[in-house]
Amino acid sequence: MGYKAIPRKYRPQKFSEVIGQEFITETLKNAVKSSRLSHAYIFAGPRGVGKTTTARIVAKAVNCENPIDGEPCNQCSQCIEITKGSHPDVIEVDAASNRGIDQIRELRESVHYLPARGKKKVYIIDEFHMLTKEAFNALLKTLEEPPEHALFILATTEIDKIPATILSRCQKFIFRRIPEELLVKTLAKICRNEGVEYEEEALRLIALSSEGCVRDAESLLEQAIALGGGKVETAKVSEFLGILTGRQVRELLRLGFEGKKEELFKKLRKLEEEGYNPVFVVKQLLEVIEKEFLNPAELSEEEAVAAFKILSEGYREISRHPYPYTALLFYLHKLSYFKEVKRLTELLKGNLKVEIPRETAEKKTENGTLEAFVERIVEEGEEVRVIPISSLAYRILKEREEELRRKFGKRVKIEEPRQEERRKEPSESSKLLIKKIAKELEAKVLFVKVKENESTDS
Ligand SMILES: Nc1ncnc2c1ncn2[C@@H]1O[C@H](COP(=O)(O)OP(=O)(O)O)[C@@H](O)[C@H]1O
Ligand SMILES: [Mg+2]
Ligand SMILES: [Zn+2]
Numbered sequence: 001m002g003y004k005a006i007p008r009k010y011r012p013q014k015f016s017e018v019i020g021q022e023f024i025t026e027t028l029k030n031a032v033k034s035s036r037l038s039h040a041y042i043f044a045g046p047r048g049v050g051k052t053t054t055a056r057i058v059a060k061a062v063n064c065e066n067p068i069d070g071e072p073c074n075q076c077s078q079c080i081e082i083t084k085g086s087h088p089d090v091i092e093v094d095a096a097s098n099r100g101i102d103q104i105r106e107l108r109e110s111v112h113y114l115p116a117r118g119k120k121k122v123y124i125i126d127e128f129h130m131l132t133k134e135a136f137n138a139l140l141k142t143l144e145e146p147p148e149h150a151l152f153i154l155a156t157t158e159i160d161k162i163p164a165t166i167l168s169r170c171q172k173f174i175f176r177r178i179p180e181e182l183l184v185k186t187l188a189k190i191c192r193n194e195g196v197e198y199e200e201e202a203l204r205l206i207a208l209s210s211e212g213c214v215r216d217a218e219s220l221l222e223q224a225i226a227l228g229g230g231k232v233e234t235a236k237v238s239e240f241l242g243i244l245t246g247r248q249v250r251e252l253l254r255l256g257f258e259g260k261k262e263e264l265f266k267k268l269r270k271l272e273e274e275g276y277n278p279v280f281v282v283k284q285l286l287e288v289i290e291k292e293f294l295n296p297a298e299l300s301e302e303e304a305v306a307a308f309k310i311l312s313e314g315y316r317e318i319s320r321h322p323y324p325y326t327a328l329l330f331y332l333h334k335l336s337y338f339k340e341v342k343r344l345t346e347l348l349k350g351n352l353k354v355e356i357p358r359e360t361a362e363k364k365t366e367n368g369t370l371e372a373f374v375e376r377i378v379e380e381g382e383e384v385r386v387i388p389i390s391s392l393a394y395r396i397l398k399e400r401e402e403e404l405r406r407k408f409g410k411r412v413k414i415e416e417p418r419q420e421e422r423r424k425e426p427s428e429s430s431k432l433l434i435k436k437i438a439k440e441l442e443a444k445v446l447f448v449k450v451k452e453n454e455s456t457d458s
Pocket of ligand 3: 063064065066067072073074075076077078079080
C-alpha cells in the first residue's frame with residue numbers, strides 16, 4: 001500500500017510545477033490573481049502534456065481559501081478535496097467514455113445551482129471533441145449564457161474537430177510537446193528523488209521514445225526502474241524501448257558512408273528482427289547528424305549536410321513504407337555516393353587532377369578511347385587541331401598530348417575551352433559522362449589545391 005505510480009505521484013499541484021507550458025500557466029496564474037478568468041477555456045494539445053493537470057490546478061486556484069500569488073495553497077480543505085477528486089463543485093466529464101449526452105443534459109440543469117462548497121463550479125470536460133452533436137448543442141446553449149459562478153475547461157487532443165461556434169466562445173490555449181532536454185532534466189530529478197541511479201543517455205532514450213509526452217516518459221521511466229532493479233542503464237533501456245544507443249547509430253552512419261552494403265544489411269536485419277522501430281532509428285540518425293553538424297567529430301560539414309538531406313527524405317518515406325528496413329538500407333547506402341559526388345563536383349570545378357595509370361592509358365589509347373574526349377579534329381596542313389568536348393577533357397587531353405602527337409604523326413594543338421564555357425555549370429549529362437570516363441580509364445581522382453585567383457569557381 002501507499003505505492004503510487006510515478007505519473008500520479010509526480011502530477012504537478014501548482015502552476016509552477018507544470019513544465020514546458022509557461023506561457024499558459026503564467027497567463028492563468030495572473031488571471032486568477034486579478035480575478036479576470038474567462039468563463040470558458042479550451043485546452044488543446046497532444047496526450048500527456050498537462051491539460052487535465054492544469055485544469056485541476058485552475059479548479060483549485062479559484063476555490064482555494066488561501067491562494068498565494070495566484071497559486072493554490074494545497075492545504076485548505078478545498079484544495080485537498082479537489083486533489084482527491086471528491087470536491088462536489090469540481091465536475092469532471094469524460095466525453096470519450098459515453099459521448100456525454102446525459103451528462104451534458106444534467107450539466108445544463110445543475111449549472112445554475114450555486115456551488116455547494118466552493119466559490120466556483122468548475123466543469124472539466126475531457127476529450128470533448130467526442131461529444132455527440134446533441135451534446136455539443138446543449139453545451140453551446142450553456143456557453144452562450146454561463147452563470148457567473150461557472151467555469152468550463154474543455155480539453156481536447158483534436159481541436160480541428162471543434163465547431164467554430166464553440167471555439168469563438170472560449171479562450172484557447174495550445175499545449176505543446178515537451179522538448180527532449182527538459183524531459184531529460186525532469187526524469188533526472190525524479191530519479192534523484194526516488195534514490196535511483198541513472199545513466200543520462202538512458203533518460204535521453206526514454207525522452208526520445210515518448211515524443212514530448214510527459215506521461216509516457218514517466219511511465220517508461222517507471223518500467224525502466226523496475227527492469228533494472230532500481231538502476232536505469234542505457235543498454236537495458238535501449239533494448240527494452242527498441243531504440244538504439246548513440247554508438248549503434250554512429251555505426252550505421254559509418255557503414256552507410258563507407259558503402260558497406262553487406263554489413264549494413266545484416267545489421268539492419270538484426271534490428272528488424274529485434275523489433276527496433278525504424279522510424280526512431282531514422283530520427284536518431286538525424287539527431288546524430290545534427291550534433292555532427294554543430295560539433296564535427298566524424299563527419300565534415302558537407303557530409304553532415306548531405307546526410308541530413310538524404311535521411312530527411314528517407315524519414316518521410318520510411319514512416320509509410322511497406323518495407324521500412326529495406327528503404328532504410330537504400331537510404332543509408334546512398335550516403336556512400338556522397339563521397340563520389342563530391343569528388344566529381346571538385347573535378348568539374350577544376351579543383352582536381354585526373355591521374356590515369358600509364359598502362360591503362362596506353363591500352364585505352366590504342367583502342368581509341370581518347371577520342372571520347374574529342375569533339376572535333378581539324379587537320380590543317382602540318383598541324384592537327386583538337387577541340388575537346390569540355391574543360392575537363394581539355395585537361396585530360398593536354399596530359400596525353402604526346403600520345404596524340406604520336407598517333408597523328410603531326411603537331412597537335414589542343415584548343416583551350418573558352419573562358420565562359422569553363423564557368424558554365426556542367427550539365428547533368430556531362431557529369432554522368434565524367435563518371436563514366438573516370439571509371440573507364442580506371443582513373444584515380446586527386447585533390448589539387450587551386451590558388452584563389454586561378455579558380456574558375458564562380
Ligand atoms: N507539463 C507537465 N509538467 C509536468 N508533468 C506533466 C506535464 N504534463 C503531464 N505531466 C505528467 O503526466 C501525467 C498526465 O498528465 P495530464 O495532465 O493528465 O495530461 P493530458 O491531460 O494533457 O493528457 C501527470 O500526472 C503528470 O505526472
Ligand atoms: Mg487529460
Ligand atoms: Zn487551498
